[in-house]
Amino acid sequence: MKTIEFAWVYALLVALFFPGMAFAQTDPGVRSTTGVNAGQPLASVTANANDLAFFQAGLEQFNEHQTVKGDNPGLGPRFNLDSCGACHSQPAPGGTSPASLIFPNVGSNPQSQVIASGLVSGSTNTIPFFVVANGPVREARFPFFFNANGTANINAPNGGVEDLFTVTGRADAGACTLQQPSFTAARAANNIIFRIPTPTFGTGLMANIDDSTLLANHTTQATNRLGIGGTFNHNGNDGTISRYGWKAQNKSLMIFAGEAYNVEMGISNELFTQDRPLPGEDQLGSGLPANCLNLAGTGYPEDITHSDGTDAHTVTSDTALFSVFMQFLDQPTPSATVPGGAASISRGRALFSAVGCAVCHTPSLTTQPSHLTAGLGDATANLFSDIEIHHMGATLADNVSQGGAGGDQFRTAPLWGLGQRIFFLHDGRATDLLAAIEAHEGNGGEANIVEAIFDQLLTPGQQQDMLNFLRSL
Amino acid sequence: MIPPGETRKLLTRFFRSWRLRGLNMHRRISRCLVLLGFSISLLARAQGPPQSGGDFSNNPQPNALPSGVILLKGAWSSASDSVTPLPEGGRVAGSVYSNQYLGLTYALSRDWTEKYSGPPPSANGYYVLAQIRPAEKFKGTSRGIILIAAQDLFFTLTPAGNALELTNYSKDALSPDYKVEQPPALVRIGSHSFVRFDYVSPVAELHWHVLATQIRCHMVQFVFTSRDTKLMESLIQEMGKMTLPAEAGPISGRGGGEVPVCIKDYAQGENVLERIDPVIAERHFNPVPVRIIIDKEGKVKHVHFLSAFPDQAKAITDALFQWRFRPYLRDGRRVEVETGVMFGRAPRRPTSSSAEAVNE
Numbered sequence: 001m002k003t004i005e006f007a008w009v010y011a012l013l014v015a016l017f018f019p020g021m022a023f024a025q026t027d028p029g030v031r032s033t034t035g036v037n038a039g040q041p042l043a044s045v046t047a048n049a050n051d052l053a054f055f056q057a058g059l060e061q062f063n064e065h066q067t068v069k070g071d072n073p074g075l076g077p078r079f080n081l082d083s084c085g086a087c088h089s090q091p092a093p094g095g096t097s098p099a100s101l102i103f104p105n106v107g108s109n110p111q112s113q114v115i116a117s118g119l120v121s122g123s124t125n126t127i128p129f130f131v132v133a134n135g136p137v138r139e140a141r142f143p144f145f146f147n148a149n150g151t152a153n154i155n156a157p158n159g160g161v162e163d164l165f166t167v168t169g170r171a172d173a174g175a176c177t178l179q180q181p182s183f184t185a186a187r188a189a190n191n192i193i194f195r196i197p198t199p200t201f202g203t204g205l206m207a208n209i210d211d212s213t214l215l216a217n218h219t220t221q222a223t224n225r226l227g228i229g230g231t232f233n234h235n236g237n238d239g240t241i242s243r244y245g246w247k248a249q250n251k252s253l254m255i256f257a258g259e260a261y262n263v264e265m266g267i268s269n270e271l272f273t274q275d276r277p278l279p280g281e282d283q284l285g286s287g288l289p290a291n292c293l294n295l296a297g298t299g300y301p302e303d304i305t306h307s308d309g310t311d312a313h314t315v316t317s318d319t320a321l322f323s324v325f326m327q328f329l330d331q332p333t334p335s336a337t338v339p340g341g342a343a344s345i346s347r348g349r350a351l352f353s354a355v356g357c358a359v360c361h362t363p364s365l366t367t368q369p370s371h372l373t374a375g376l377g378d379a380t381a382n383l384f385s386d387i388e389i390h391h392m393g394a395t396l397a398d399n400v401s402q403g404g405a406g407g408d409q410f411r412t413a414p415l416w417g418l419g420q421r422i423f424f425l426h427d428g429r430a431t432d433l434l435a436a437i438e439a440h441e442g443n444g445g446e447a448n449i450v451e452a453i454f455d456q457l458l459t460p461g462q463q464q465d466m467l468n469f470l471r472s473l
Numbered sequence: 474m475i476p477p478g479e480t481r482k483l484l485t486r487f488f489r490s491w492r493l494r495g496l497n498m499h500r501r502i503s504r505c506l507v508l509l510g511f512s513i514s515l516l517a518r519a520q521g522p523p524q525s526g527g528d529f530s531n532n533p534q535p536n537a538l539p540s541g542v543i544l545l546k547g548a549w550s551s552a553s554d555s556v557t558p559l560p561e562g563g564r565v566a567g568s569v570y571s572n573q574y575l576g577l578t579y580a581l582s583r584d585w586t587e588k589y590s591g592p593p594p595s596a597n598g599y600y601v602l603a604q605i606r607p608a609e610k611f612k613g614t615s616r617g618i619i620l621i622a623a624q625d626l627f628f629t630l631t632p633a634g635n636a637l638e639l640t641n642y643s644k645d646a647l648s649p650d651y652k653v654e655q656p657p658a659l660v661r662i663g664s665h666s667f668v669r670f671d672y673v674s675p676v677a678e679l680h681w682h683v684l685a686t687q688i689r690c691h692m693v694q695f696v697f698t699s700r701d702t703k704l705m706e707s708l709i710q711e712m713g714k715m716t717l718p719a720e721a722g723p724i725s726g727r728g729g730g731e732v733p734v735c736i737k738d739y740a741q742g743e744n745v746l747e748r749i750d751p752v753i754a755e756r757h758f759n760p761v762p763v764r765i766i767i768d769k770e771g772k773v774k775h776v777h778f779l780s781a782f783p784d785q786a787k788a789i790t791d792a793l794f795q796w797r798f799r800p801y802l803r804d805g806r807r808v809e810v811e812t813g814v815m816f817g818r819a820p821r822r823p824t825s826s827s828a829e830a831v832n833e
Contacts, residue, residue, distance in 0.1 A: 142528060143538075143545065150532025154544055162528055185530040190537035215820070222597055222630040223643045225683060225696045227604060227620055229595025231548070231780075234758035239818070280527020347676060354650045354674035391592035394541040404757055404782075406547020443590045444543060448604050449620050452588075453698060456606060456616050457679055 025463040027433040028339035028471045030091075031419040032103030038201045038332035038417050039092025042375030045328045050312070051373055057313035058325025062093055064318075066265055068172040068295050074267035074302030077176050077275060077292040078163035080139050082119055082265060084322060086110040087137040087197040091420040094329045096199045097136035099422050108133045114165060121169025128164055128183040130194060136428030138194040139264065140164065142186050143399035143407070145280055152191035159400035160279030161263045162186075167295065176292035181278060193398040194427035195246055200253075201417050202331030203244065205381035207253055208367040211241045214387055217362055221386065226356040227449040230388035233403045233411070243387045246413075246426045247405035257322035261303060269303035269319045327372060331382060332417035332473070340468030348469025351462055356450040360412040362386040384415035384473070393445025398426065408444060419471040433467055548759050550593045551786050553776040553794075557766070560623055560691060561594055563602050570603045570621065575688045576729050579603075579621065579715040582708060584611040594779040596760040597820060598625030600691075617699030619708065624692040625779065627737050627813030628762045630820060634737075636685045636692040636723040640668045643683075650674055651681075659723060660684070663713025668723040680705060687726035688718060689811065690735035732811075733766050734803060739812035744799045746771065751792035751816065753785055761785050761817035763793070769807040771798040781817075789816055 031037075045051040063085035066075040075082055089106045090098040098106030112133040115122040130138055140162045144152040162181040167173035186192035218230065235242045235251040244250035250259065258271030268275055277288045296302050309315030316324075336342055352358055361384040370377030389409040397408035405411075410426060424436035437454060440447040454463065538544070550561055563572030565587040570579045581587075586608040591601025605619040624639060631646075633639035640657045647653065655671035667684040674681075682697040682705050695712065697705045718729025727735065759780070766775040773793045778786045793814075801810045 146526035146530040148526045150526065150530035150535035152538050157545055181528040182530045185532060188533055188537065189535040190540060219630045223646055225620065225681065227591060227601040227622060229592060229599050231596050231759065236756065239758040278528045284527045350676040354677040394543055397543045399545040401545050401547060404547060404759055407545035408543045409547055441589055444592050446592045448589045449618060452606055452618050457698065457700060458677065462677065
């Protein structure tokens with residue numbers, strides 16, 4: 001009898017709450033039942049032994065850990081981490097910020113482990129407040145230089161990367177003594193912003209989209225009735241459209257690789273040939289102290305093309321190998337059925353276009369013929385980006401200017417591989433797709449109308465279809 | 474940076490308070506010293522490198538920068554004076570959207586509001602004037618969104634010379650995601666004429682009703698989005714209460730009153746008697762669309778940058794104020810002219826239309 005009563009109560013509760021449960025839209029989370037769907041070379045690369053060898057050599061270098069001296073020299077004197085692959089690892093090498101608790105369980109934020117692993121000295125470095133084990137890998141920037149009294153000087157824009165760690169205290173760092181930037185004071189002055197690593201899957205395809213294709217797409221979208229403008233960031237030297245980085249500030253993968261090697265790891269190379277001081281160390285006229293220069297003992301640049309190499313990949317510089325690796329990385333493979341089933345994903349894709357997301361997140365663009373490998377030529381790049389920079393408004397503004405991009409302008413983030421990403425937006429502030437979408441609205445932003453249509457006018461079921469579609473990518 | 478105007482205001486306020494309060498000599502001398510120190514610091518600010526502690530600070534409790542403010546702008550809109558009305562200068566106040574430049578006032582429905590302001594004008598002359606939606610306290614069952622936007626017809630990327638052509642172009646370029654419900658057609662709402670275009674997204678079950686007219690060589694567009702077509706019709710009927718220039722219209726609409734005549738490409742050929750090219754030191758590779766008002770004497774009276782970096786705006790303003798034009802005559806009388814000039818890298822346009830944006 002008691003069992004029957006229980007059943008009735010249970011049924012009543014289900015009846016009361018089921019509708020809410022059925023229609024409360026939720027982010028399905030990182031797609032974990034379809035395997036890792038990114039990180040493979042293009043099929044045309046796999047089919048060519050020489051290209052594949054280059055790709056593998058690039059992958060090896062990408063994952064290699066650098067030291068100040070020794071076999072892989074050049075690290076520091078300031079750096080954010082010691083390997084490309086440590087930051088770009090979710091869900092596979094080339095990707096973005098990892099986590100240990102979320103598929104495919106790559107590991108804890110490696111920046112949180114640098115003292116424990118002995119990469120930096122705990123007596124001379126601390127883990128900054130914004131680096132936590134289950135949070136994203138981050139780089140930090142101070143939008144403005146400090147005044148002598150510790151306030152931010154809004155007449156002196158900074159915006160350069162403030163490396164988190166120094167080699168000071170390491171056995172191989174000699175007498176080099178450097179202080180970490182004032183992260184805690186920067187927080188008190190509200191003068192600090194963050195960036196997370198951009199995934200590099202499919203970036204060879206992005207490199208091979210001609211400017212004319214991008215301009216034609218811009219013109220096609222210009223009659224939108226959704227409040228969206230958009231423009232391009234341009235390379236300061238030749239004036240062509242630049243496309244890499246959160247503000248599309250970098251022209252090519254080679255420059256992207258060379259700059260990251262220099263800025264994130266402190267390794268000088270053939271594109272960025274000096275050890276890098278902090279922005280303020282140069283601004284105040286000091287540069288790096290003499291005893292922090294040439295720590296590798298190799299002279300400059302630390303990464304070079306090896307004329308004494310014996311084959312293509314022992315001759316090639318690390319920077320060029322990184323570039324080859326990224327060029328040859330295929331675009332992620334979306335799922336047709338997960339999450340939510342094929343019908344939901346299909347509806348979500350149609351809704352994504354209908355409500356206007358696709359005006360900026362252009363589903364696909366066609367590449368031009370490629371001299372590198374057949375897979376990059378005349379291909380459909382399903383990038384979900386127009387590679388334009390858009391005003392995202394005050395909610396997302398970071399007050400950092402890069403090239404032609406102002407403080408609130410960001411490149412439309414490519415969405416391919418979104419289904420297996422953990423952290424969203426330029427600073428990794430969101431782990432929930434709904435929160436990421438919500439952050440698209442704010443004073444001065446171009447996405448307000450589209451966000452409002454999603455938020456106010458779609459039914460919960462339609463919203464769920466869109467979330468399923470996004471997590472299928 | 475303290476702009477020159479702000480510095481002037483601060484000093485004026487300072488002297489006024491001194492005069493009014495009748496300070497004694499001691500306090501006057503003290504204030505003089507403060508003023509001297511302030512002036513020296515301003516001088517140092519203007520002449521020396523920025524004072525900075527670089528990347529380091531030991532102050533644990535500094536004054537914090539405000540959050541959610543765009544302090545560092547890229548290419549942005551600006552103007553040579555702060556008095557002349559601008560298209561982006563409209564505001565929602567007291568449940569009414571008013572735009573002095575366009576001569577437009579639009580009363581919002583009860584419990585509708587503007588939650589967020591729009592972005593600056595785009596480099597191809599697209600303005601988000603207002604984004605209106607139900608407020609939190611709205612009790613209605615149907616929801617919708619109203620976008621009031623404008624497209625400067627001097628800088629549009631589309632081959633259209635007036636609001637009707639541009640709307641027809643939009644219909645022809647409509648994505649397959651949508652189905653046309655009513656092709657562009659001329660309609661009257663109250664005493665105003667518009668071109669109306671309706672379409673629907675079958676998958677989203679959302680309708681878009683677009684009403685456009687033309688004022689001062691801008692297509693001004695009201696875009697209604699909702700699932701509920703009855704709500705949309707009632708909102709459209711409420712448009713009859715808004716004020717617009719009597720001369721507004723979708724084909725040859727213009728501004729009312731004494732606003733300048735707008736003529737596309739007036740700053741070309743024989744109309745330009747004297748031209749000084751701006752010297753822009755830094756390359757940005759961006760388009761710089763500029764609207765200018767030419768006075769009855771043929772001199773530039775007002776410069777409005779839809780999108781420009783500050784150094785571009787300064788160099789171009791300095792140059793434009795030296796340009797001289799052939800005065801424009803209407804009915805034998807000299808009148809002011811408003812036209813557009815594109816500096817920087819002009820975006821590519823498809824084949825131009827037969828019609829030109831001219832309000833004459």
